[in-house]
Amino acid sequence: MKNLTSLTSLFFILLSCTGQEIPDKDYQLETAVLAAPEHQRTEATVMGFNKDGELVTLKEGTNDFICIADDPNKEGFSVAAYHKSLEPFMARGRQLKAEGLSFKEVFDKREEEVKAGTLEMPDKATLYVTTGDPNEETGEIDNLYTRYVIYIPYATEETTGMPLSPPAPGAPWIMDPGTHRAHIMINPPKQ
Numbered sequence: 001m002k003n004l005t006s007l008t009s010l011f012f013i014l015l016s017c018t019g020q021e022i023p024d025k026d027y028q029l030e031t032a033v034l035a036a037p038e039h040q041r042t043e044a045t046v047m048g049f050n051k052d053g054e055l056v057t058l059k060e061g062t063n064d065f066i067c068i069a070d071d072p073n074k075e076g077f078s079v080a081a082y083h084k085s086l087e088p089f090m091a092r093g094r095q096l097k098a099e100g101l102s103f104k105e106v107f108d109k110r111e112e113e114v115k116a117g118t119l120e121m122p123d124k125a126t127l128y129v130t131t132g133d134p135n136e137e138t139g140e141i142d143n144l145y146t147r148y149v150i151y152i153p154y155a156t157e158e159t160t161g162m163p164l165s166p167p168a169p170g171a172p173w174i175m176d177p178g179t180h181r182a183h184i185m186i187n188p189p190k191q
Contacts, residue, residue, distance in 0.1 A: 021072050022049050025058055028069035031141060032058075035130040036081035040065045044081065055094065066090075077141060078131045085122035086151065092119055107181065114153070114180035121180050125151050148186040155182040 023031075028048035033041035045061035048069030058069070067081045082090065089110065096106045113119035127149040132141040155174060157164055162174040162184060170189045176182050 022051055022053060023070070023072060029058055031077075032067040032069035032079050033081070034132070034141065034144060035079045035128045035146065036065050036067050037128070040081070041067075045084070076131065077134050078129060080127060080129050082127040083122070083125040085120075086125045086127065088120040089114075089122075089151075107179075111180050121153050122151065123153060127151065127183075145188075145190055147188070148184075150184040150186070152182055152184060153180045154178060160184075 025048065029046050032046045032048060033044055036044050040063055043061050043063040044059075044065035044067045045057065046059040046067045046069065047055055048058040049072060050056045053073060055068075064084050065081055066084055066087055068079060070077050070079050092110055092113070093106055096109055101109065110119055114121045128146055129149065130144055130146045132144040134140075135142045152160070152174075155162075156177040157174060160174060162172060164174060164177065166173045166185070166187065170187060172184050172186045174182060175185050
């Protein structure tokens with residue numbers, strides 16, 4: 001979605017004038033869905049940040065997608081969307097990170113919990129991650145780029161025929177094989 005509404009333009013004006021760190025709700029709702037397939041955007045659940053910087057549900061959706069707004073505490077613009085079956089896995093990761101665990105500690109803890117059956121992990125689900133460059137003059141997000149992550153827990157090169165690194169630009173490959181977090185990565189070539 002290249003043309004954002006005048007609310008987005010207003011957000012950038014306010015940001016430059018006031019130094020506001022948390023984008024307003026309308027901006028978050030509008031940009032978070034950029035990661036979801038177009039036909040899923042309108043009815044998706046959208047999570048974003050309140051004035052205290054806490055991740056909250058901004059809009060309860062009616063379909064199977066959850067979209068996450070850009071984190072104002074992180075550099076760059078990045079939004080995500082995923083099938084609701086991934087929410088227990090994603091929520092647990094956010095919880096463990098909030099407790100101060102490192103990436104490896106979060107990985108290991110979720111691996112342990114999935115194996116023990118205490119953390120639900122779908123047998124397949126897709127995560128979309130979209131990045132871009134906010135244009136303060138136009139209010140648009142320029143250079144949108146989406147990569148695709150298809151979770152297939154415990155899959156390996158042998159069980160999928162998928163290589164462990166991309167054999168060509170944009171070609172799919174498997175990452176974290178043999179673990180709860182095994183997934184097919186698809187990074188289309190950038191324009």
